[in-house]
Amino acid sequence: MPNALQALELEKFLPYRLSVLAQLVSESLHDLYAQPFGLSVTQWRVMAALGRFAPLTASDVGQRIVMDKVAVSRAVAGLMKRGLVERATDRSDRRRASLKLSARGRAMHARIVPLALAYEERLYKALSPDERLSFNALSDRLFAHARTLREAT
Amino acid sequence: MPNALQALELEKFLPYRLSVLAQLVSESLHDLYAQPFGLSVTQWRVMAALGRFAPLTASDVGQRIVMDKVAVSRAVAGLMKRGLVERATDRSDRRRASLKLSARGRAMHARIVPLALAYEERLYKALSPDERLSFNALSDRLFAHARTLREAT
DNA sequence: CTGAATTAGTTTCATATGTAACTATCATGC
DNA sequence: GCATGATAGTTACATATGAAACTAATTCAG
Numbered sequence: 220m221p222n223a224l225q226a227l228e229l230e231k232f233l234p235y236r237l238s239v240l241a242q243l244v245s246e247s248l249h250d251l252y253a254q255p256f257g258l259s260v261t262q263w264r265v266m267a268a269l270g271r272f273a274p275l276t277a278s279d280v281g282q283r284i285v286m287d288k289v290a291v292s293r294a295v296a297g298l299m300k301r302g303l304v305e306r307a308t309d310r311s312d313r314r315r316a317s318l319k320l321s322a323r324g325r326a327m328h329a330r331i332v333p334l335a336l337a338y339e340e341r342l343y344k345a346l347s348p349d350e351r352l353s354f355n356a357l358s359d360r361l362f363a364h365a366r367t368l369r370e371a372t
Numbered sequence: 373m374p375n376a377l378q379a380l381e382l383e384k385f386l387p388y389r390l391s392v393l394a395q396l397v398s399e400s401l402h403d404l405y406a407q408p409f410g411l412s413v414t415q416w417r418v419m420a421a422l423g424r425f426a427p428l429t430a431s432d433v434g435q436r437i438v439m440d441k442v443a444v445s446r447a448v449a450g451l452m453k454r455g456l457v458e459r460a461t462d463r464s465d466r467r468r469a470s471l472k473l474s475a476r477g478r479a480m481h482a483r484i485v486p487l488a489l490a491y492e493e494r495l496y497k498a499l500s501p502d503e504r505l506s507f508n509a510l511s512d513r514l515f516a517h518a519r520t521l522r523e524a525t
Numbered sequence: 526c527t528g529a530a531t532t533a534g535t536t537t538c539a540t541a542t543g544t545a546a547c548t549a550t551c552a553t554g555c
Numbered sequence: 556g557c558a559t560g561a562t563a564g565t566t567a568c569a570t571a572t573g574a575a576a577c578t579a580a581t582t583c584a585g
Contacts, residue, residue: 226424226485227420227423227424227485227488227489228424229417229420229421229424229436229437230436231508232420232488232492233397233492233495233496233508234394234397234398234400234401234488234491234492234495235417235437236508236511236515237390237393237394237397237398237511238394238397238398239438239515240390240394240511240514240515240518241387241390241391241393241394241395242394242438243438243515243518243519243522244386244387244390244391244514244518245387245390245391246522247387247518247521247522248387250522259540259541261541261542264382264388267380267382267385268382270380271379271380271381271382276563276564277563277564278562278563278564283382283383284382284388285392285395287542287543288563288564288565289542289543289544289564289565289566290541290542290543291564292563292564292565292566293541293542293565295564296565312550312551312562312563313549313550313551313563314549314550314551314562314563314564315550315562315563315564316563316564332379332380335380335385335387336380338387338521339385339386339387341521342386342387342514342517342518342521343386344517345513345514345516345517345518346510346513346514350510353506353510354507354510354511354514355384355386355389357499357503357506357507357510358389358390358393358507360498360499361393361397361495361498361499361507362389362392362393362396363498364495364497364498365393365396365397365400365495365498366396368400368491368494368495369396369399369400369403412571414571414572429533429534430533430534431532431533431534440572440573440574441533441534441535442534442535442536442572442573442574443571443572443573444534445533445534445535445536446535446571446572448534449535465532465533465580465581466533466579466580466581467532467533467534467579467580467581468532468533468534468580469533469534
């Protein structure tokens with residue numbers, strides 16, 4: 220029967236499900252570091268990127284964590300104001316500035332990472348080791364495919 | 373080695389991965405209906421809920437699509453202004469109002485649903501039928517577990 | 526009844542975010 | 556060199572969102 224009336228069951232609709240799951244997880248994690256450390260989600264992500272890969276320019280950060288340059292700029296401004304991040308202008312190209320965590324920033328980072336990993340571990344308890352691998356592989360494929368679909372347009 | 377220095381690899385960190393995937397998918401879908409129909413994500417979700425389960429009160433909508441009442445109220449206000457949704461105050465409890473799509477709203481809904489389903493189908497091409505089932509089962513388990521973790525706190 | 530506590534929904538205010546315009550610096554063609 | 560265009564990053568404006576205060580209606584204890 221071509222052109223039958225189509226129904227959309229939101230509860231089973233993949234984009235919706237992904238959105239609700241990601242939001243719940245993101246909020247749960249945010250609960251762990253928002254109040255004690257006063258960080259927003261974007262600020263924490265910038266810190267995580269710098270904690271692992273510093274020094275990075277603002278653009279590098281944006282590329283790594285899929286965040287546009289305005290968001291990075293604002294997060295960095297907030298982190299600098301609190302002395303958690305240091306900036307050094309590149310002398311060979313003064314448009315650029317390399318960023319890294321300050322001593323205070325590293326200390327805070329070192330306290331948050333275990334909380335984040337512990338939450339991830341608790342979350343993963345929903346799945347067996349095999350299932351974790353499977354879930355990650357499948358979500359990687361979905362992500363890669365979604366990106367090609369988007370670029371194709 | 374207990375208490376070894378822990379590293380957080382953002383690219384492999386489950387909450388981060390879920391967030392990036394959901395955001396990419398949500399934006400891709402939004403591209404399909406934002407410009408032609410002038411709907412925000414929240415407005416579209418409210419329409420989808422009403423298209424499938426009307427009549428619903430604002431609270432019912434919020435429960436179904438995991439959206440707080442303020443967001444629902446604002447989305448409904450926008451939809452009513454455009455004549456896409458109709459509201460009727462409940463006579464037995466005048467705090468409540470049941471909502472449903474207007475004729476125009478139903479027509480728009482009927483045009484968007486096939487676009488949404490087609491996108492989902494394209495996205496699912498990344499996975500085999502078995503893998504789709506598997507991914508959905510695993511993400512359901514993650515979701516349920518994340519919710520119990522959150523409530524436990 | 527009547528007043529305290531609940532509930533549905535809206536409004537307000539403060540903050541977050543996206544888009545576009547802007548500044549400053551650098552690369553390139555001529 | 557020096558106009559043109561590209562790039563790094565910031566600022567401005569308009570819109571979105573969340574939390575809390577608020578309004579209106581209902582429930583319930585006594």
